[in-house]
Amino acid sequence: MLARTVTHALVGLDARRVEVEAHLQRGVPAFTIVGLADRACQEAKERVRSGIASAELEWPVRRITVNLAPAGLRKEGSGFDLPIALALLAASRQIPADRLAGHAAIGELALDGRVRPVTGTLAAAEGAQRAGLTKLLCAVDSAHEAALAGVEPVPLRHLAEAVAYLRGESEQPPYVAPANGRPAGPAFPDLADVRGQERARRALEIAAAGSHNLLLGGPPGTGKTMLARRLPGILPPLSDDEALEVTRIHSVTGLLRPGHPLVTEPPFRAPHHSASAAAIVGGGPGPRPGEASLAHRDVLLLDELAEFVRPALEALHQPLEDGAVSVARAGGQAVFPARF
Numbered sequence: 001m002l003a004r005t006v007t008h009a010l011v012g013l014d015a016r017r018v019e020v021e022a023h024l025q026r027g028v029p030a031f032t033i034v035g036l037a038d039r040a041c042q043e044a045k046e047r048v049r050s051g052i053a054s055a056e057l058e059w060p061v062r063r064i065t066v067n068l069a070p071a072g073l074r075k076e077g078s079g080f081d082l083p084i085a086l087a088l089l090a091a092s093r094q095i096p097a098d099r100l101a102g103h104a105a106i107g108e109l110a111l112d113g114r115v116r117p118v119t120g121t122l123a124a125a126e127g128a129q130r131a132g133l134t135k136l137l138c139a140v141d142s143a144h145e146a147a148l149a150g151v152e153p154v155p156l157r158h159l160a161e162a163v164a165y166l167r168g169e170s171e172q173p174p175y176v177a178p179a180n181g182r183p184a185g186p187a188f189p190d191l192a193d194v195r196g197q198e199r200a201r202r203a204l205e206i207a208a209a210g211s212h213n214l215l216l217g218g219p220p221g222t223g224k225t226m227l228a229r230r231l232p233g234i235l236p237p238l239s240d241d242e243a244l245e246v247t248r249i250h251s252v253t254g255l256l257r258p259g260h261p262l263v264t265e266p267p268f269r270a271p272h273h274s275a276s277a278a279a280i281v282g283g284g285p286g287p288r289p290g291e292a293s294l295a296h297r298d299v300l301l302l303d304e305l306a307e308f309v310r311p312a313l314e315a316l317h318q319p320l321e322d323g324a325v326s327v328a329r330a331g332g333q334a335v336f337p338a339r340f
């Protein structure tokens with residue numbers, strides 16, 4: 001018995017389609033996941049097993065093989081739990097396999113069967129949208145990311161809700177768009193707090209108006225840090241396209257705040273001077289975006305510039321020139337926008 005569901009794996013900020021195939025055979029009961037799955041992905045076994053039991057469904061006592069295709073693509077994270085569980089349930093005829101057509105799924109399972117949000121749902125939903133899938137089964141808290149990508153979310157609290165919906169026993173769980181409340185009050189310190197410093201303030205205004213880089217130098221205690229921290233406050237709000245770009249980066253790194261699905265305020269980043277080159281421009285096996293990309297469309301403040309390690313400063317050369325960082329790792333090559 002074979003069934004499949006569709007989900008997405010992240011390569012940088014890009015979602016690649018992944019088919020989760022579950023195959024049940026007679027034989028000694030076992031559960032294997034193949035297809036370049038990392039640790040978190042392998043641990044899905046335990047979460048899926050407990051999740052299915054908690055939803056009062058039947059664990060298929062069979063030789064179970066789950067294949068994440070294409071096998072050459074590295075799969076990271078816990079977002080495969082839900083699609084794996086659904087493929088298993090479809091393969092064991094507990095949900096009708098044909099109902100899964102047109103759906104993608106993403107989400108982590110808690111041991112009690114609750115569906116948890118995962119990072120990068122926005123990118124995954126955009127992948128689903130490009131592939132012509134119309135619905136995304138995901139956690140309630142990431143439903144807005146699906147909606148932003150133009151895919152209809154099927155918001156789930158529990159695996160049992162997914163099963164009831166796919167069996168046609170219950171209506172599609174309703175999606176209520178959160179009001180994207182703008183943060184109350186000025187989020188940033190005000191330039192009006194600064195006394196004097198006419199030239200430095202003018203320099204800040206010119207840098208803000210023309211998106212220029214700015215180097216502040218001077219004796220200790222003359223207000224350099226104070227001035228630099230007030231730059232975000234005089235920047236214009238993000239346009240809709242920019243907001244989506246920034247939201248995509250923040251979604252992948254798990255920085256989205258609940259209740260604020262869309263990042264509308266420019267993101268201000270001030271990494272400590274002990275930061276490594278990978279922390280600044282991105283890296284890791286995944287790879288993941290760094291501070292330069294988290295500050296995309298806004299301010300990257302390197303306070304005490306001279307104290308930063310040389311490789312970190314040199315790594316900033318490419319984003320300063322191209323407005324993007326390309327990182328090549330074992331997990332694949334990724335291009336992160338980094339126009340700060």
Ligand SMILES: Nc1ncnc2c1ncn2[C@@H]1O[C@H](COP(=O)(O)OP(=O)(O)OP(=O)(O)O)[C@@H](O)[C@H]1O
Nearest residue numbers: 193194195196197219220221222223224225226227
């Ligand atoms: N022009 C100014 N107007 C108002 N307050 C100021 C001004 N310059 C300095 N200050 C006060 O001095 C404090 C120290 O300034 P700040 O930390 O910005 O100096 P700095 O130039 O970054 O020093 P360092 O080189 O030691 O990092 C500020 O928090 C502020 O309270």
Ligand SMILES: [Mg+2]
Nearest residue numbers: 224225226303
């Ligand atoms: Mg300072």
